[in-house]
Amino acid sequence: MQSADDTQIYGHCQPSYADSLIQQVSVCIDKVSVWMKANRLQLNPAKTEVLWCASSRQHQIPTGPVRVGDALVSPVTAARYLGVYIDAGVIVRTQVINTVRASFAALRQIRSVRRSLPQHALLTLIRTLVITNLDQCNSVLVGTSVYLQDRLQSVLNAVARLVYSRRTSEHTTPLLRELHWLRLPERIQFRLCVLAYHCVHGTAPAYLSDSLRPTLEIVEHHSSETHLTVLFRYISVSINPTERRHRYHFLPRDAMHI
Numbered sequence: 001m002q003s004a005d006d007t008q009i010y011g012h013c014q015p016s017y018a019d020s021l022i023q024q025v026s027v028c029i030d031k032v033s034v035w036m037k038a039n040r041l042q043l044n045p046a047k048t049e050v051l052w053c054a055s056s057r058q059h060q061i062p063t064g065p066v067r068v069g070d071a072l073v074s075p076v077t078a079a080r081y082l083g084v085y086i087d088a089g090v091i092v093r094t095q096v097i098n099t100v101r102a103s104f105a106a107l108r109q110i111r112s113v114r115r116s117l118p119q120h121a122l123l124t125l126i127r128t129l130v131i132t133n134l135d136q137c138n139s140v141l142v143g144t145s146v147y148l149q150d151r152l153q154s155v156l157n158a159v160a161r162l163v164y165s166r167r168t169s170e171h172t173t174p175l176l177r178e179l180h181w182l183r184l185p186e187r188i189q190f191r192l193c194v195l196a197y198h199c200v201h202g203t204a205p206a207y208l209s210d211s212l213r214p215t216l217e218i219v220e221h222h223s224s225e226t227h228l229t230v231l232f233r234y235i236s237v238s239i240n241p242t243e244r245r246h247r248y249h250f251l252p253r254d255a256m257h258i
Contacts, residue, residue, distance in 0.1 A: 015057055015060035018060075029069065053089075061088065097151075099134065099136075100152060100155060134152060152184050156176065
C-alpha cells in the first residue's frame with residue numbers, strides 16, 4: 001500500500017511476484033504524478049509511505065525500496081491511515097501500543113488535577129480524553145490476541161481506580177459495573193453489533209452495507225431450542241467463523257428487528 005494524504009494505491013500478489021507488483025505500483029505512481037502536475041499538484045515522496053502486509057510468511061516480504069517518482073522509498077513496518085495504524089503483520093499491535101501510550105499520558109495529566117475537580121468534571125475529562133481514545137475504530141481489534149486486549153483493558157482498570165480513588169491491588173469489576181462501562185471485549189462486540197444493526201436497516205454507509213451478505217443459518221442453543229438467525233460475514237480482517245457467530249445472533253430478537 002502506498003499512501004499520500006488521502007490517496008492510496010493498493011496491490012496484492014503472491015510473494016514470488018513481488019518484483020512485478022513493485023514495477024506496476026511505480027508505473028501507477030508515475031501516472032498519478034502526471035495527473036497531479038496537470039492539476040497544479042505535486043507528489044511529495046518525503047511524505048509517502050510504502051507498507052507490505054502479510055499475515056504469514058513475513059520472511060518473504062520485500063525489504064528493498066520502491067521507486068516513487070525520482071525517489072526511492074523504503075518500506076515501513078506500520079502506517080497510519082484514517083487514525084488507525086496498520087501493521088505489516090496485520091495484527092494492529094502498533095495501534096494498541098499507541099492507544100495505550102496516549103491514554104496513559106492523558107490519564108497522568110488528569111491525575112495531576114484530580115483533587116481540584118468535582119466528580120462530574122472528572123468523568124467528563126475521562127470520557128473525552130481517554131474513553132473516546134479507546135473506542136475510536138475499535139472494531140479493527142476483532143480477533144486480536146488476549147495479550148493486546150489486556151493491555152487496553154489495563155487502561156480501563158486504571159481509569160476506574162482513579163475515579164473511585166482505589167488502590168492498584170483492588171479488583172475493578174465492581175467499579176466498572178458501578179460506572180456502567182463494558183469491559184474491552186464487550187466494547188468491541190457492541191461496536192460490531194451497532195455496525196451490523198445499521199447495515200441491516202440501511203443507515204450504514206453504502207460501502208459497508210453493499211459488502212455484507214446475510215446468511216440464514218440454523219443455530220441450536222444449549223437448551224436444544226432451534227432458532228433461525230441472521231449472521232453476517234464481516235469484512236474486517238482476521239475474523240474467524242467462531243468470531244462472526246459470536247456477534248449479532250446473541251442480541252435480543254426484538255433488538256435485531258427494531
